[in-house]
Amino acid sequence: MALPSYMSRREGRYYLQIRLARPLAKLAGVSLFRVSLRTSDYRQARLRLAECLVWVHRMNEIDDAGYAGLFRMNIRQLREYVADALPLSEERLGARRIYEEMLKNLIRRAKAAGHDPDMVAPGFRELFERFVLQNVEAEEGLRRAERIREYERGRADVLAAIELGVLPQQGRPVPGYPSAAHIHATGNVASFSPTVSGPALEAPGPTGGAPGVVQMPRGELVNADKTSDPVHPQAPLRFSDALAAYVEADEKANGNADARSVVKLVVQFIIDKMDDPLLSEFDEEAAARIDAMLPDIPDRKNIPREHVSSLAARYDYAQKHGWDGLKRLTEARLRNGYHNALFRFFGWLIQKKLYLREMPRFSRVSDENLVSLERDAFSTDEVSKIFSLPLFTGCLSAERIWVEGRCLVQNHLYWGYAMSFLTGVRPGELGQIELDDIEEEHGIYYLQLRAFDPKKGRVARKEVKRFKTPASQRTIPLHPLILDLGLLERIEDLRSIGCPVLFPEWEPYPKPGGEMRWGQPLTKSFQYLRRKIGIDRFDVALYSSRHWFAQLIDETEIKDATRRKVMGHSGGKDVATRYGRKRRLTTRDLSELVQISSPEIDEMGRLLLSARERADRGELTVLKPWLTPANWSNYYKRKLLGQ
Incomplete structure (x- = not known):
């Protein structure tokens, strides 16, 4: 045809x-x-x-x-x-x-x-x-329509089984099925769980009525991450219990930790402001109350420390003390953060049949909420100022890297900035890089961002590196300037002392849940750096180096699919990007990437290579404190040395 x-x-x-x-x-x-x-x-x-x-x-x-x-x-x-x-x-x-x-x-x-x-x-x-x-x-x-159709099909099948004699009309029910008396009395099989059988099915219902309805106590959630209902729909379930089940299920499914933390934050707001209500009590009116309150939550700035512990505490502080000196959240934070988080949470509840009402709507934004700022890429002048700092041109010592001197210290911050600009990696992706993640193929060196090296076999889940999204695992060809600055020498030095990671001095920040936030050293240093060189634009941040790199790609003939691969962006539902080798780049695109050039890169090269040449001539003293394990971060001391 x-x-x-x-x-x-x-x-x-x-x-x-x-x-x-x-x-x-x-x-x-x-x-x-x-x-x-x-x-x-x-x-x-x-x-x-x-x-x-x-x-x-x-x-x-x-x-x-x-x-x-x-x-x-x-x-x-x-x-x-x-x-x-x-x-x-x-x-x-x-x-x-x-x-x-x-x-x-x-x-x-x-x-x-x-x-x-x-x-x-x-x-x-x-x-x-x-x-x-x-x-x-x-x-x-x-x-929802499909769920109703499935329910009606199941109901018809059970009634047909009764008519055919597969299910007895009276007496003890067949294991795995509700009693016929209960079905005829209620006309409802939705409460029946086929995973429960035998005597459990004969437990009295909530009113001591017909057997076959199993009640579970509040908080007793089992198999929350499976497709079967973790809790009987009629069991009284509060938001705190539902949130605990959601978190457990999302952790088991290796969900995004940052997205999960936003869900916990905003659902806790509902718990605090409505005294941990039952899910069954959260109706359209309750959702409208929460929707109206969210835009009146202030950001953290100028709020005393004792009042920033939760969204509810910040909300209450603003209501009591007024808005003098306070600012509301941005529209993007509300829409992309809190509204989306609530949609994920209630979507999960509905999928698990724990919330039997319509999906609540959260969309309110106040005219007082701040507009969002689109992050901009660094300008040529700003790039020049950054790489003219003593860390890159000659500093006083390994401890005083921002003071001009006669030492060259290519520490983790030095490479963090250089690689952020020349590879577009996220700050949180740098600290976990291992030496074996730098690979050479046909004369070109690549950075392999991956959860673990499959060539070495399986690893324990606790050893798997965490990334922002699945698409963040990617292959990035290294710009020649990175190699000219001596990255391979650093790798060789670290191999000689048996250190397997690229930046052993990198100290991650542990979040309350125990997960590590890897971008902390670089983002904290940028706050000092921007004040030192006088960057006063609100639309630039450390992440602007990633925008800067993306702009370099956009000025080449590299196709969009390759851009997504290198930047670690998902192709979404773009079917064409799902075919072919996921990490391999075409010869043409690879050539374009390793030869990317611009006046800003030329200026970076002039400043950075000039310092290297001065070090080669003996005008600068090269210091490598990271080769002494005593100078490693506490995290890597514990992990690699057992200290």
Whole structure:
């Protein structure tokens, strides 16, 4: 059977595939737009294709108006979608999700090119956020409908089993099934758990009525990370119990620790302000109360230490003492932090059938909440000032690295800044690098950011390195300047004393839960550094070095898929990026990366290599305190030396 235009089939699934017009291809970063229609059913694929082609053809007709014209054009399509009435068909929702992912990619590329949608197309972001929220609600509606269908199918199967005599009408129930009397009396099999059998099924219900309903005491949560219900829906469950179960399940699933900490923070706010309510009591009115309170939480600045222990304490302090000297949270913190965290938490509860109401809505933002600042890359002048500091050009001693002198100390901070600018690594990714993570292949050296080295076999979970996201595990080719500065010499020196890690002097900061925050040494030093050289822009931070590196990539011919790999960004639902070797870069892209150049890199090279040359001539004394184990961090002393 011939496929219709713009449809392809691979490994049993259907794809939308269309060549983009040159103006759109330039903005989207791809000439061939190919995305899964998420079905192997031909009829469904045709329907979803038809839904998608409406906005694909419309976007393909754009002229050379750039991102501004593209976003203004899409305001019309967003208005059409936002006008949809729920529930949506699976075909309509499928097209909307594909459209959402494409717009997210365009927004990211536009911001990288300096075209913020808020500036070039007012009203676009608000429509887009409403559109995304509507998609979330539609997906939840489809899942809820499917749960109802599954329940009715199960109910019909049990009743049929009774009619056929598989289940007895009276007497002791068959192990693994509720009693027939209970089913006929209540018409409900939702409370039945097939994992419980035998005498447990005969326990009296909450009112001492029909057997078959098992009550579990408050706080007794079992198998919270499995698909079966960890708690009977009728058991009284409080928010504190639910939060403990969520944390346990997320830890077992190796969930993101930072995201989990935000969930704990904001759910604790509900517990504190509503006296740890039952889940069953948290209705639409209660959700609206919390939604109205969240925008009135101040940030930490100018709040006494004894009042910053929790969000509730900060909220109460502002309510009691007023807002003089205090500032509210940013809009991004509310939307991307607290609102999203509550959505994850309640989504998990609903999935586990612990919360039987509709998904609560949290969306309130006050006009008093601060606007978010988009992080900017460092300017040429700022890069020059940073690498003109004594740490990089000649310092007084190993302890006084910010004072000018005649010593060269290439310590962990020296390499932290150099590698942040030349590889785009996150601060928290540097301290865990091992010597074996630097590998050479065909004359090119790579930094392998990975949880563990698979060539050495399996390791204990406690030894696995933690990264921000799964996509953060990646391969980064090292810029030649890093090698010219002597990184390989450092590796050779450390191997000679049997040290397996690249920065043994790096001291991570232990968070309350015991997890290590690895970026602390570099981020703390940057606060001193920015004051020393007078960086007073609020839109730059240490993380701006990563933006600076991304900007270097954007100025090359490197394709977008490679950019995501090197930066450690997920390809999301971009199907094309899932094929091929995940860590391998093409020869062309590899050549582009190792030859990246700019006036800023030339200035970095001049300053850093000049100090190296002075050291080679004996004008600077080279100090290597990290080769003495006594100078290692307490963390690595314990881990490597058992001290």
